[in-house]
Amino acid sequence: MIVGEPATNTTLSLEELQAAGNLRTGRKHVLSILVENKAGVLTRIAGLFARRGFNIDTLTVGPTDDERVSRVTLTVDGAVHPIDQVTKQLHKLINVLKIRDLEPEGTVSRELALFKVSADGTQRGELMQIAEIFRGSVVDVTKRSVIIEITGTTEKIEAFEEMVRPFGLIEMMRTGEIAIARGRTET
């Protein structure tokens, strides 16, 4: 019997329910979506993910070289098959022009992050050294804190976060990933 069939006259255990719900895990997907620059487009896209219970990990929206067109880049964690169904549904949205499910190997992806770290005089030097190693830059300094800007892959930013956390991470802002296909072909 299928879980949830109304004919199933048996009480379901919580474990059974969980087992049925936990079938969707897998690799990270970076979807690059070209959309018409119109009101409500983002809601339509997000709604398709919400309907299937997919959590969007990061989402960025920005202009392109054509003002009528915007680029949405979103990353999702999901099994390959359900993602395939979601991209098919995305294609059906009238305002969606083009979708690419980018392969990590064939893609350059970047994220920008701002870290506000507590740093009094003694710690400031060490922090700045770490920032230099990560090719970050200090964009704000006060007596008790610094703000460091880092650009890179998600992994690099997470590595930096790990390094500075012991100093006292006050807050962190991340943009979410943008991605572009390697080589001559357009994303």
Add this chain to the structure above:
Amino acid sequence: MRAVDAVMECLKAEGVDVVFGLPGGANLPTYDAFVDGGIRHILVRHEAGGGHAAEGYAKATGKVGVAFATSGPGATNLITPICDAMMDSVPVVFITGQVRTELLGTDGFQEADTIGITMPVVKHSFMIQDPNEIPRAIHEAFHIARTGRPGPVVVDIPQDLSRADINYEPITDVRLPGYQPTLEGNQKQIRQAAKALAAAQRPVIYVGGGVVNANASAELVEFCTTDRFPVTCTLMGLGAFPANHPQWLGMLGMHGTRAANYGMDEADLICAVGARFDDRVTGKLSEFAPRAKFIHIDVDPAEISKNVPAHIPIVGDAKHVLAKLLIEYRALTPDSARLQAWWERIEAWREKHPLRYEDSSDQEIKPQYMIQALYEATGGEAIITSDVGQHQMWTAQYYGFPAPRRWINSGGLGTMGFGLPAAMGAAVGCPDRLVCCVAGDGSVQMNIQELATCAQEGIPIKVFIMNNGYLGMVRQWQELFWDGRYSHVDTGKYPDWVKLAEAYGASGMRFEDKTTLVQDIKRAIATDGPVLVDVRVTREENTYPMIPAGQPAREMVG
């Protein structure tokens, strides 16, 4: 010109001859435009009735249905028809009023976020922000609703924008760069499909509502009869292949025939045309048609391999693809004799397991007989609509539909209360044809108010209530799968349907005797204007055969 007058011009340019709707504050300007607009408007008694009527109109005529409602509660009352049209791919344009732009998002009187609420259940929607956009939005809405896989489109127009004075120029082109449905079908894939079909020993053609939507019945029949392909239709596909044809196996799925379901189970090749492998068709998915390879023809690429992986996927419109498939298939000159053994097996199932029921020995009307009597009284030539439940399944089983667009029901969403307003819409769209609604006593009351609309407008639908005093299908499931613990399924003996019909200005009748039923039905049909008939049938009759939910097809019971 006022934007609302431009709306009327756009509707006329789209060939709209009738609109179903109900006015309110936010669409007062629109309704003012109807006064001189030159378009017939039918005032419904509830927006859901208007929405379903537009669906019935669209399904019967193949044209785009149109329903109007005001903002807030008017628009929310349309949600069920919108969702229904989405599930069954019905081309309908819904035009809703909205509060003035300065009130948007402030919880203004009768404000609801119509675009937000409907977003998951529309093919597309337009939130008007500039009155000059209105004509283009209307034309794009019709284009989107009718092309590709048809569906509902909502246009939400704020009251102030609808009153604006705009420069209206007729629009002759529609430009939607993100919307270009594939209709033709890939020639190489079609050739492959033809080869697979020519080699198949045990093929079945599995036909869905997509063939009806594509007006591809003639192509389907020609293709299926070019060889002796066995054909089965889904609930939505009934009529796409004539039910009296010798190659017809009957409907498939939960309440389908054994010949159709066993045929699918043992097939080596299944060619799905405009069908979507719904759970009511497949039963237990992991054991569905275990020996088969699949050709899947669908205009919607998202349907292909959604539930069942397709070996030969073909994205395209059924009309185009079937015509090309026929040419490719004929070029192969396959030997029909290879299907002889398969047909012998199918004939054996047919002989052993025809649709059957135990008739009463007295005057009691069995529900199945009621449908057979309706068929006899109408010569099988009526447009039949239904609600949802046992009566719907019996109608699908026992009224052999000879042609497409004769069977109008709510398949995907399973909307109770669909039948009566849908019949109204079908009758408006096809005034020369007899339109009957087979309703359940449980569901008909959900939109009974439209009888008043029919009486006022002289829409002569004939509604036959299959009255067993139960929510019959739920009762059946409680009997079969929940140990007979009946929970809130007895609808009792109210209302008095004859009096109710008369109160609404329709004719009311009550039939209780099977020996005179065919004559009685003929009498109801011959009566002018709308007629509501209370047909008393056996109370506890089950719809068989049946694949118990979640079981494979070969486990059919009854």
